[in-house]
Amino acid sequence: MRRGVLLGGLLLSLVLLAWAVSLLVAYDAVSDVDISRASALPSLGHLLGTDHLGRDVSWRLITATLSFVGPGLVACILAALLSICAGALAGWYGGWIGEGFRYLFTVISAIPRFVLVLLVCSIYGSTVWNIALASALAYSPKMVESIYNRIAYFRVAEFVLAAEAHGVHPRRILSYHLVWVNCRYLIFRHMLTLFSYFLLVETTLSFIGGFGVVEPQPSWGNMIAFEWGVRDGNPWATFAPAIAIWAVILGCALLVEGIREDEHA
Amino acid sequence: MRPCVSFFATLVGAIFLAQLLLWLAPGDAADIVANDPKLREALVQEWGLDQSPLQRTLIFLGHAIQGDLGTSLTYRPGASVTGLVLPASIRSLGLLLGALLVSLVTGVGIAFHTAGRKSWLRRMIQIGSVVPVFLLAYASMTLLNEWTFSLMQAEVISRPGWFALPDQDSFLKTCLAILVLGVGSSALTEIHVASEQELQRIRRSKFIDAARARGANTTPHLFWNLLGPLTTLASNRAAFFLGGLIIIEKVLHVNGVGAMLWQACRLRDYPLALGITFVAAALVCAARLAGDIVRVTVDPRLRAQR
Numbered sequence: 001m002r003r004g005v006l007l008g009g010l011l012l013s014l015v016l017l018a019w020a021v022s023l024l025v026a027y028d029a030v031s032d033v034d035i036s037r038a039s040a041l042p043s044l045g046h047l048l049g050t051d052h053l054g055r056d057v058s059w060r061l062i063t064a065t066l067s068f069v070g071p072g073l074v075a076c077i078l079a080a081l082l083s084i085c086a087g088a089l090a091g092w093y094g095g096w097i098g099e100g101f102r103y104l105f106t107v108i109s110a111i112p113r114f115v116l117v118l119l120v121c122s123i124y125g126s127t128v129w130n131i132a133l134a135s136a137l138a139y140s141p142k143m144v145e146s147i148y149n150r151i152a153y154f155r156v157a158e159f160v161l162a163a164e165a166h167g168v169h170p171r172r173i174l175s176y177h178l179v180w181v182n183c184r185y186l187i188f189r190h191m192l193t194l195f196s197y198f199l200l201v202e203t204t205l206s207f208i209g210g211f212g213v214v215e216p217q218p219s220w221g222n223m224i225a226f227e228w229g230v231r232d233g234n235p236w237a238t239f240a241p242a243i244a245i246w247a248v249i250l251g252c253a254l255l256v257e258g259i260r261e262d263e264h265a
Numbered sequence: 266m267r268p269c270v271s272f273f274a275t276l277v278g279a280i281f282l283a284q285l286l287l288w289l290a291p292g293d294a295a296d297i298v299a300n301d302p303k304l305r306e307a308l309v310q311e312w313g314l315d316q317s318p319l320q321r322t323l324i325f326l327g328h329a330i331q332g333d334l335g336t337s338l339t340y341r342p343g344a345s346v347t348g349l350v351l352p353a354s355i356r357s358l359g360l361l362l363g364a365l366l367v368s369l370v371t372g373v374g375i376a377f378h379t380a381g382r383k384s385w386l387r388r389m390i391q392i393g394s395v396v397p398v399f400l401l402a403y404a405s406m407t408l409l410n411e412w413t414f415s416l417m418q419a420e421v422i423s424r425p426g427w428f429a430l431p432d433q434d435s436f437l438k439t440c441l442a443i444l445v446l447g448v449g450s451s452a453l454t455e456i457h458v459a460s461e462q463e464l465q466r467i468r469r470s471k472f473i474d475a476a477r478a479r480g481a482n483t484t485p486h487l488f489w490n491l492l493g494p495l496t497t498l499a500s501n502r503a504a505f506f507l508g509g510l511i512i513i514e515k516v517l518h519v520n521g522v523g524a525m526l527w528q529a530c531r532l533r534d535y536p537l538a539l540g541i542t543f544v545a546a547a548l549v550c551a552a553r554l555a556g557d558i559v560r561v562t563v564d565p566r567l568r569a570q571r
Contacts, residue, residue, distance in 0.1 A: 106271075107278030110546045114508025115526065119283065119538060122530035123290040200450065204399045208515045210531045224403065242400055249395045253451070 005258030011251030018062045019069040027063040029216035032056060039234045049234040051227060057237050060218040061244060067206070067219045071132035072198040076191040079136040083143035084179060084187065090144070091151025092174050102148065109141035117201055118211070126211040128202060135198045143190040150186060151178050185263040189256050196252035203245050220245050268557040272550045279546035280325060283539055284318040312536075325539070334540035339532040340525070346540035350522060354544055357514070357521035360442050361506050365499055367447030372456030373495065379457075380464040387461075391454045398449035398509050402516040405441055431518040442513045446506060456498060463494045493560040500556035504549045 034054035042049045048057035090101035108116070113135075120134035151174075154160060163173050179187075199220075205212030206221030213219035215226060220241035227237045296305075309315055313324060328335065334346035341349060379387050396404075410429075416422045427435035447453065467473060467490045468483075476483050511523035518524075522541055529537040561567045 103274070103278065106275055107282055109504070110275045110279040110549050111282065111542060112504045112507040112545050112549060114511055115542055115545050118511065118526065118530045119286060119542065122533060122538065123286055123535075200397050204397060204512055207399050207403075208512070208527070210527070221399075224400070228403070228407075242404070245400060246396050249397070249451075250392060253391060253395050253454075 002258075004254040008251040008254035008258065011247050012255065015065055015069060015248055015251075019065040022063045022066050027059060029055070029060070029063075029218060032059070039230070039232065039237070041234055042236055048236045048240045051223070051237040052230045052233050057223075057234065057240055060223060061220070061240055064213075064218040064220050064223065064241070067128050067213045067217065068199050068202045071128040071202070072195045074129070075132040075136040075139075075198050076194050078133070079140045079143055079194055080187055080191055082136070083140050083147055083190070084183075086140075087144040087147025088151050088174055088179050088183075091148045091155060092170075092178075094152065094155070098148070098152070101144070105141040105144045108137065111138075113138035113197075114201065114204075117205075121205070121211045126205070128213065131202055131205065131212065132198060135194065135201050139190075139194045139197060143187070143194075146186055146190065147179075147183055150183055154178055154182055185259050189259050189263075192252045192256050192259075196249045199245065199248055268554050272554045275553075276543075276546055276550050277322065277326065279550075280539075280543055281318060281322045283542050284321045284325070287535055287539075288318040288321070325543075329543060334543065335536035337529075337537045338534045340529050340534040340537050346537050349525065349537065350540050350544055353520065353522040353525050356519075357510050357523055360439070360446060360513070360519070360521065361503065361510060363439075363443035364446035364452070364506050364509070365502060367443055368452045368456045368502065369495065369499060371447070372453055373460045373491070376457050376460035376464055380461040381468070387457070390457055394448055394454035394457075395451050396449055398445055398512045399516050401445045401449040402441070402513055405445060406517065409437075409441070432520075434520070438517055438519065442517050442519055445517075446509050446513050450505075450509060452502065452505070452509075456502065459498050460491070460495070463491055467491060489563065493563045496556040496559040496563075500549075500552035503552040507545050507548065 032055045034050075037046075037050050037054040039052050040046055040050040040054070046056050046058065048061065050056055051060070086101045086105065090098040111119075116138045117131060117134040120130055120137075124130050155178075160173060160177065163177060164170070168177075202212055203219060203221030206214075206219035207225045209222070209225060213222055215222055223241040224238055227233055230237075313321055316324070325335075332347055334350065337344045337346055337349060375386060375390065378384070413422070413425060413428055417424055417428075425437075427433050427437060464487065467487055470490075473483050473486060476486055507523075510521060511527055513519065514521045514524035515527050522544070526538060526541045526545075529535075529541065
């Protein structure tokens with residue numbers, strides 16, 4: 001299982017490295033067009049070859065990380081903040097406060113996640129930041145429920161009663177003893193799952209078209225769609241982004257599994 | 266009683282949330298139809314755009330109870346949303362139930378074989394199942410087309426009715442959609458892992474030890490006690506599959522409610538989008554209600570707790 005965690009960590013590190021590179025080096029999707037080298041197979045000059053407009057596939061693959069890494073991280077942080085506040089308060093206070101928070105998030109989860117993302121994109125515009133916000137909102141009920149269950153379980157645990165008896169401030173018990181010590185692995189697991197969910201949503205929207213990242217800006221989703229139906233094209237123009245999506249989602253799943261096992265160990 | 270109250274309260278809340286999203290949006294639906302100020306004002310009054318989200322929710326629900334989900338604006342101008350959504354929903358429901366059945370039967374079946382054992386099958390399912398639905402649909406459709414074309418060129422088969430006609434409905438396409446939806450985007454692996462965990466928990470129970478000690482067959486006990494957790498899993502999965510329907514219907518050109526929602530969102534046909542969201546939320550709430558009922562029926566201890 002350690003191999004799985006290492007592999008997952010390595011894949012995500014590569015994605016972060018690609019993101020850092022694309023932040024530092026500007027890529028112009030329009031000036032990269034060169035029909036004379038259209039659908040070229042991999043070579044030393046173009047490691048993954050070119051697409052049918054002659055654009056370098058490896059460079060577009062790296063630049064496409066801009067469309068999901070930054071917004072994905074923002075979605076994870078937003079969802080975590082929202083869920084920690086709501087889940088911890090609901091679990092700690094219980095009663096009508098707890099029921100109120102839980103009802104609020106049950107309502108959000110009644111609308112299927114992808115439907116909610118689509119509605120938000122249609123109403124507010126289909127930028128990657130709106131997709132990130134919608135994904136965070138759509139995913140947060142699952143995170144709230146997990147945090148709520150754990151806090152409510154530990155609320156009456158002996159160490160919490162002992163800390164209260166010693167006069168430790170409830171804010172410290174809740175934020176440190178319960179959320180940080182007992183929920184941090186859980187929260188991190190959910191953040192990783194949300195990151196892979198965001199990648200899934202962004203690439204799906206960009207692949208189908210109409211929403212998401214639009215050509216000429218690269219996204220792993222629209223890179224696949226752009227080569228769909230091109231006869232005698234460079235197969236790596238399709239395979240590379242497809243493998244990248246699969247690898248990152250698998251990497252997140254392996255890391256989530258590893259963290260879960262560490263938590264239970 | 267409580268699950269029924271929860272069903273209606275959640276449904277009302279979901280519609281209120283959708284109306285709130287629309288209400289908070291810059292501009293309104295009248296902007297995309299009319300530019301004459303008088304006509305705009307008339308439309309704003311007719312569509313109730315000057316009302317608060319709560320008023321809009323109550324009016325929408327009042328009409329929905331009578332079977333009226335409004336009128337389409339841009340998808341098919343003037344057409345009844347109920348008339349558009351219902352036939353498409355029935356078509357999509359078939360795909361959803363099929364996908365649910367595929368992932369439950371496969372996931373639970375394999376879990377019976379792999380639970381509590383070291384198995385390469387678990388890792389293979391994970392590796393295959395994490396592939397996104399759109400990618401799996403795209404790859405399977407491309408491979409199917411390539412193979413069929415090769416067989417046609419080699420004169421092994423004649424041209425099938427569905428070949429090179431993406432909009433044509435066919436049995437093969439329906440099966441492919443069900444299979445992809447039931448396996449892709451981690452659907453299979455989640456059901457498989459959850460079933461394994463539940464099976465191991467049940468196998469460790471004292472009543473299973475007692476049944477084993479008497480020499481009785483434990484399989485019926487395992488199935489009966491697995492029913493409750495499986496229903497919860499299935500009801501949660503139903504919401505996920507509803508989202509997946511949009512993707513699969515768009516990629517495989519299936520004319521269902523998912524593709525209709527996509528088009529309604531693209532054309533900013535909000536009455537239609539709201540009608541479909543209402544149907545989807547009602548289905549999610551109904552799945553949860555059914556899950557609650559089955560769980561209470563299977564496990565009498567839950568009845569005592571209530």
